[in-house]
Amino acid sequence: MVGLIGSGNNGGDGLYAMAALAKRGVRCTAVLLGERTHPEALEDFNRAGGRSAYAMQLPGLLEDCDLLIDAVYGTGVRPGAVLPEIPQNIPVLACDLPSGVDADTGAVVPTVIAADRTVSFGALKTGLVVGSGHLVSGHIKVIDIGLRETLPAPEAWVAQGEDVELLLNRTSDWHVPGQHKYQRGVLGLFAGSPRYPGAAVLAARAAVSTGLGLLRTVVPDSVAPAMSGAVPESVPLSSQELTALLAHSRRNDREGAKRIGAWAVGPGLEDTPDNRETLAQILASESPCVYDAGALVMLEPGANPQPRILTPHAGELRSLLAKAGVRVDAADIADDPVRWARWAAVAYDCVILLKGSATICTAPDGYTLIVHSSTPDLATAGSGDVLTGLLGTLLAATSFPAKESETNLMHRLTDIAAAGALIHAHAGALAALEGTLSAVDLLRALPRAARDLGL
Ligand SMILES: NC(=O)C1=CN([C@@H]2O[C@H](COP(=O)(O)OP(=O)(O)OC[C@H]3O[C@@H](n4cnc5c(N)ncnc54)[C@H](O)[C@@H]3O)[C@@H](O)[C@H]2O)[C@@H](O)CC1
Numbered sequence: 001m002v003g004l005i006g007s008g009n010n011g012g013d014g015l016y017a018m019a020a021l022a023k024r025g026v027r028c029t030a031v032l033l034g035e036r037t038h039p040e041a042l043e044d045f046n047r048a049g050g051r052s053a054y055a056m057q058l059p060g061l062l063e064d065c066d067l068l069i070d071a072v073y074g075t076g077v078r079p080g081a082v083l084p085e086i087p088q089n090i091p092v093l094a095c096d097l098p099s100g101v102d103a104d105t106g107a108v109v110p111t112v113i114a115a116d117r118t119v120s121f122g123a124l125k126t127g128l129v130v131g132s133g134h135l136v137s138g139h140i141k142v143i144d145i146g147l148r149e150t151l152p153a154p155e156a157w158v159a160q161g162e163d164v165e166l167l168l169n170r171t172s173d174w175h176v177p178g179q180h181k182y183q184r185g186v187l188g189l190f191a192g193s194p195r196y197p198g199a200a201v202l203a204a205r206a207a208v209s210t211g212l213g214l215l216r217t218v219v220p221d222s223v224a225p226a227m228s229g230a231v232p233e234s235v236p237l238s239s240q241e242l243t244a245l246l247a248h249s250r251r252n253d254r255e256g257a258k259r260i261g262a263w264a265v266g267p268g269l270e271d272t273p274d275n276r277e278t279l280a281q282i283l284a285s286e287s288p289c290v291y292d293a294g295a296l297v298m299l300e301p302g303a304n305p306q307p308r309i310l311t312p313h314a315g316e317l318r319s320l321l322a323k324a325g326v327r328v329d330a331a332d333i334a335d336d337p338v339r340w341a342r343w344a345a346v347a348y349d350c351v352i353l354l355k356g357s358a359t360i361c362t363a364p365d366g367y368t369l370i371v372h373s374s375t376p377d378l379a380t381a382g383s384g385d386v387l388t389g390l391l392g393t394l395l396a397a398t399s400f401p402a403k404e405s406e407t408n409l410m411h412r413l414t415d416i417a418a419a420g421a422l423i424h425a426h427a428g429a430l431a432a433l434e435g436t437l438s439a440v441d442l443l444r445a446l447p448r449a450a451r452d453l454g455l
């Protein structure tokens with residue numbers, strides 16, 4: 001076993017770990033990379049029979065290495081760190097966090113040492129589950145080292161599959177005996193264009209696959225035949241009907257009347273004057289709404305009374321921020337996605353669900369849930385449309401009391417967003433088990449994923 005040992009406490013941790021292994025008879029060599037080395041830990045390591053080496057000996061040592069312990073930098077890393085290159089075939093175990101990852105943001109230096117496993121001490125660092133840090137952390141295990149009492153309140157929480165029931169039970173009433181379809185949830189879907197007819201269909205199929213009462217669809221004439229063919233459950237909504245319905249839509253007024261309880265807007269939508277007009281009506285309604293893709297292009301920042309979830313990927317987040325006067329580029333977002341998602345949540349007065357290999361759901365007050373246990377198979381065209389339909393159903397099935405405080409409302413929307421991302425991720429994992437994943441495969445796995453997670 002070879003350890004890369006830095007000059008601080010992270011190096012000390014690596015040496016103590018290798019000392020314990022050396023005592024068990026493991027052949028351990030510590031490559032001392034810093035100008036100084038944690039004195040007590042080095043003494044312990046030497047006493048246990050460990051050997052030390054210089055950086056120039058590293059290539060030779062790696063030729064006969066079963067496991068590399070990375071303990072160069074932990075939470076103390078500063079920008080500009082330069083790290084040795086490690087051949088890909090060598091398994092790497094990172095102490096606390098991979099060297100070169102910023103513990104708070106997930107930013108990484110170009111020479112970051114990617115780990116197969118990371119053993120994180122005391123608490124899960126945000127940088128391990130978001131941004132580029134998430135991509136180099138491997139399997140993460142958090143070890144309690146007795147710090148709990150001294151730690152500050154977390155800035156973000158990781159949400160996992162088993163949390164879905166809790167995230168939704170606080171907000172939703174699923175499968176109540178005696179409910180009729182209007183009480184179960186009516187979703188309006190405004191989506192599609194001649195160029196992107198499939199996006200509307202995917203969102204619609206996702207919505208009805210997740211346990212919706214009724215789906216009303218507002219799609220261009222050119223998309224209507226495909227919609228009724230692929231989603232016979234959907235009921236088209238004409239623009240006259242839409243105007244009349246929106247006049248009656250009220251938050252928390254799902255009972256009895258054939259009203260739209262929530263909206264999903266944007267998959268495949270084009271920026272046209274007619275679409276802007278329809279969008280303006282939906283924006284002015286009080287129904288909770290998820291806005292995605294084409295809808296994001298037409299949104300403006302500012303305070304609003306509507307319960308909203310916006311679901312940008314990083315490129316769309318950059319455009320949203322630019323409209324709000326905040327200039328960032330893709331690298332800025334990759335280096336600190338939580339920060340920029342929070343900026344957008346404040347600027348647009350809504351919950352932001354930032355898509356990517358880790359999904360970040362955040363409210364304007366900073367309440368943040370992260371879904372990082374996802375499969376890269378989800379990176380396929382149409383997968384975001386499925387998420388929008390699914391989120392629409394979750395919103396339509398939720399009661400939003402009129403007198404709820406703004407903070408509570410935003411937190412519940414954040415919970416719903418995270419629950420949607422978890423169901424989406426679980427559906428992706430189920431579909432991936434069967435082989436290559438397309439958005440249609442994802443759709444097929446949705447009902448099972450929703451049931452597995454307690455819907
Ligand atoms: N803070 C705590 O309460 C605990 C910390 N522990 C360990 O301590 C680690 C943090 O230790 P340290 O604060 O000593 O820092 P690190 O051990 O992460 O960093 C080592 C030193 O490297 C130097 N350094 C950082 N970036 C550099 C750069 N770009 N170029 C050149 N030198 C650079 C700095 O002087 C830094 O002190 C944690 O990751 C964890 O492993 C644990 O032992 C448990 C408790």
Ligand SMILES: Nc1ncnc2c1ncn2[C@@H]1O[C@H](COP(=O)(O)OP(=O)(O)O)[C@@H](O)[C@H]1O
Nearest residue numbers: 355356357374375376378379381382383384385
């Ligand atoms: N590398 C990845 N690992 C896990 N999930 C991913 C990855 N890349 C993208 N995703 C997820 O896949 C979905 C893609 O959505 P989006 O970019 O809107 O696609 P589309 O517009 O084609 O539907 C999002 O839910 C996102 O979080």
